[in-house]
Structure formats: structure tokens, C-alpha cells
Amino acid sequence: MPFVPEFKSDPTVHTQALWFIFQEGSLLVQETEDGPRIPRSEDLTPHLFHLEDRQYIGSLDGLPCFAAGWPTSESVPATLEAQGLRGLFWKMADDQVWVAGRANHLVHWSRAHRFCGRCGSATVDKTDERAKRCPDCGLVNYPRVSPAVIVAVLREDRILLARSARFPKAFYSVLAGFVEPGETLEGCVKREIREEVGLRVEKIRYFASQPWPFPDSIMVGFTAQYAGGDIRVDGKEILEAGWFTADDLPQVPPRISIARQLIDWFVANNPSL
Numbered sequence: 001m002p003f004v005p006e007f008k009s010d011p012t013v014h015t016q017a018l019w020f021i022f023q024e025g026s027l028l029v030q031e032t033e034d035g036p037r038i039p040r041s042e043d044l045t046p047h048l049f050h051l052e053d054r055q056y057i058g059s060l061d062g063l064p065c066f067a068a069g070w071p072t073s074e075s076v077p078a079t080l081e082a083q084g085l086r087g088l089f090w091k092m093a094d095d096q097v098w099v100a101g102r103a104n105h106l107v108h109w110s111r112a113h114r115f116c117g118r119c120g121s122a123t124v125d126k127t128d129e130r131a132k133r134c135p136d137c138g139l140v141n142y143p144r145v146s147p148a149v150i151v152a153v154l155r156e157d158r159i160l161l162a163r164s165a166r167f168p169k170a171f172y173s174v175l176a177g178f179v180e181p182g183e184t185l186e187g188c189v190k191r192e193i194r195e196e197v198g199l200r201v202e203k204i205r206y207f208a209s210q211p212w213p214f215p216d217s218i219m220v221g222f223t224a225q226y227a228g229g230d231i232r233v234d235g236k237e238i239l240e241a242g243w244f245t246a247d248d249l250p251q252v253p254p255r256i257s258i259a260r261q262l263i264d265w266f267v268a269n270n271p272s273l
């Protein structure tokens with residue numbers, strides 16, 4: 001049964017409930033012979049009262065799922081290990097990784113909105129929806145989602161790939177960037193490609209989207225055609241960029257990412273192969 005998102009302000013804590021607990025963006029898991037395991041209520045009994053920003057987020061395979069934060073100042077329980085979420089992509093089932101991502105997004109939001117951004121008073125959780133309300137000035141904050149575009153730019157039988165200074169390893173990927181206030185998604189595609197590599201693009205088409213909970217984005221994927229210009233990189237954010245054919249690709253991102261889905265789509269639909 002897939003994950004079913006749900007809001008409850010006062011859920012029952014079942015002994016088999018799954019707890020997606022984060023400390024500074026790292027997920028607390030139990031290391032087992034079969035790989036990382038998400039702890040259940042019964043594994044956490046002495047620790048449940050330590051958890052911060054607790055929220056019921058829905059159910060996975062019929063099991064209730066909770067998101068929570070582990071205090072930054074406290075060491076992690078001996079039975080658990082803090083692991084970076086990106087590193088778990090290859091070790092845990094995809095559906096668990098995505099529920100963990102949702103949990104990370106919501107814990108980050110809850111932690112960042114303990115106080116009102118307008119008047120500074122302590123906020124309270126609303127009981128009828130997932131939101132925080134300021135009891136003094138009435139400001140209501142909902143979990144924020146920050147849209148970003150990610151684009152496969154094509155030129156005949158080649159795809160534009162770039163090496164970003166932000167990448168953990170020296171791999172190449174399609175270009176991406178955050179949407180600015182007042183901008184359309186298509187306008188963002190044109191601006192990002194122009195700013196990052198100095199090219200013009202046209203025929204922008206929607207591809208697919210993917211939540212990107214690091215900590216609160218959604219990646220909106222597009223394809224676009226090269227329309228002019230020569231590649232120029234700034235050497236700071238983008239270190240290198242170039243055109244690649246399907247049979248001569250550099251190291252590319254892992255399969256779970258929409259970046260890889262765009263590259264795989266290019267390879268599968270490439271007329272030169």
C-alpha cells in the first residue's frame with residue numbers, strides 16, 4: 001500500500017508506528033544486517049518524550065508515520081545512527097526515502113516557525129489543518145514549498161550537461177535553479193540557462209515534477225531546445241558545461257532523481273542511437 005498523507009492533530013501512537021526523526025537534516029535509523037531500518041514506537045519508548053516538532057504525517061503500508069526532530073544539543077540514542085538522507089537513496093526502499101523526505105520538509109518547517117515572523121511571539125499548531133498560528137497577531141504559516149526548475153537543453157543529438165560547484169561528487173547534470181517572485185516557470189527556465197551558461201532556449205515543454213525535500217523544494221522538470229549563443233560559465237556556481245551525445249555521457253546523477261530521468265529520457269529518445 002503506498003503512502004497516504006493525512007493530517008491529524010491528536011493521533012494515537014501505535015506501537016508499530018514508524019518514526020522519521022531528523023537531527024539537522026540527518027535521518028535517525030537503526031543499522032541492521034538488511035540495511036537501515038526506520039525505528040518504530042516500541043524501539044523508542046524511553047526517547048519519545050525527547051522528540052521535538054512531532055507531527056503525524058500519514059500512513060505507509062497501513063502503518064502510521066510520524067515526523068519529528070531530535071534536539072541538536074543532545075547525542076543520538078545508542079541504538080540509532082544519524083545518516084544523510086541523500087546517502088540513503090541507495091540503501092532504503094524508494095517509498096520510505098520519499099516519506100522521509102516529506103518528514104524532513106515538515107520538521108524543518110515546524111522548527112523554523114516556532115516564533116511568529118511578524119511579531120516574534122511563540123506560535124501554536126492549528127488543530128484543524130497543518131499550519132501554525134500566532135496567538136498575538138493572527139499570522140498563519142503553512143508549510144512552504146519552494147519551486148525550482150530543472151531543464152534538459154537539447155541541440156540536435158546532444159544534451160547540455162554541466163558540473164556544478166554544489167555537487168558532492170564530480171558528476172555532470174542538467175541545469176536547475178529557483179523560481180523568483182513574479183516569474184513564470186518558463187521565464188525561470190530562460191533566465192537560469194542564460195545566467196548559468198549564456199545560452200538562449202526555446203520550445204520549453206513540461207516533463208515531470210519531483211519533490212526535492214532539501215529542505216523544501218519541488219523540482220519542475222522541462223525540456224527545451226537550444227536557440228542561440230555560445231557556452232560561457234561563471235567558474236563559481238558552474239565550473240564546466242558542454243554538449244554530450246547519448247553514447248558518450250559523463251558520470252550522471254543517481255536514478256531516483258528527476259535529473260537522471262531527464263537524461264534517461266534523452267538517451268531513450270535520441271535519434272542517433
Ligand SMILES: [Zn+2]
Nearest residue numbers: 116119134137
Ligand atoms: Zn505574530
